[in-house]
Amino acid sequence: MLELRRSCEGCGKSLPANAPDAMICSYVCTFCEVCALTLLRNVCPNCGGNFQPRPIRPKAMLAKHPASEDRHDIHIDEASHARFFERYRSKPPGER
Secondary structure, eight states: OOOOOSBOTTTOOBOOTTOTTEEEOTTOOEEEHHIIIIISTTOOTTTSOOOEEOOOOOHHHHHHSOOOOOOOOOOOOHHHHHHHHHHHTTSOGGGO
């Protein structure tokens, strides 16, 4: 089951379970749309994958399987991500 993380790992913005601007990679790293598409340029700083909008869990299922209570570190090493981005910038997500 998809882990619903409550905040952006880049800027700390609150991302409740129904947030339309929550973006995830295939490892469920969670960023707001602004961080994912501008600062990170659609390259996850943890795995090199791309981002997709996080699905919204229906209310009935959210009551049964709530969002995660865990908070994740808020940190992007911009110099490290720049090097990571250079490695993937010309490769489409399916070829990374």
